[in-house]
Amino acid sequence: MSVSVGDPAPSFTLPSNGGNEVSLSDFLGKPVVLVFYPGDDTPVCTKQLNSYNNDLAQFQALDATVVAISAQSVESHEKFAGKHGFKFPLLADTDKAVAGAYGTLGPIGFPRRSVFIIDAHGVIRYAHRAIAGLTFRPVGELIDVLLSLPR
Numbered sequence: 001m002s003v004s005v006g007d008p009a010p011s012f013t014l015p016s017n018g019g020n021e022v023s024l025s026d027f028l029g030k031p032v033v034l035v036f037y038p039g040d041d042t043p044v045c046t047k048q049l050n051s052y053n054n055d056l057a058q059f060q061a062l063d064a065t066v067v068a069i070s071a072q073s074v075e076s077h078e079k080f081a082g083k084h085g086f087k088f089p090l091l092a093d094t095d096k097a098v099a100g101a102y103g104t105l106g107p108i109g110f111p112r113r114s115v116f117i118i119d120a121h122g123v124i125r126y127a128h129r130a131i132a133g134l135t136f137r138p139v140g141e142l143i144d145v146l147l148s149l150p151r
Helices: 043-054 056-061 074-084 097-101 139-148
Strands: 013-015 021-023 032-036 065-070 090-092 114-118 124-129
Touching: 013 090, 032 043, 043 056, 043 065, 043 074, 056 065, 056 139, 074 090, 114 139, 124 139
Parallel strands: 032 065, 065 090
Antiparallel strands: 013 021, 032 114, 114 124
16 A cells, blocks of 8 residues: 555654654644655665765754664664764654555565655645666755645
8 A cells, every 4th residue: 555645644653763752743733745765874865864874054044854764774774873963853664664665665675765745734735756776866856845845
């Protein structure tokens, strides 16, 4: 089952780096940029998350929160975030249940690089699932979507 633009975003609660648990409901009232990435410390994932981290002020200026999810453990996320100084949470979806709920798993269960923008009311307003994960959605494209959301 896969969610589409206009659908309510599937709720979740996952462990995060920093020793916290993060729930989608924590952000109700604010837009969320939900980033599914295949793996910690891999070349494209590192480039993607650094890009979002470097431009975090642009997201924050629109009251949007960036949240990244992958199947690695919290310990792996701690090392990855510490190495690169990420200022947004990395959530551990070790059983891939959340990735499955968002339809981001490929045919053999490998996570696809995907980005969703969820509005302040918990509705999906943008969904991009990569077939091959060699590129990622640029900050400018995500900012344009956020700017188009009703305020």
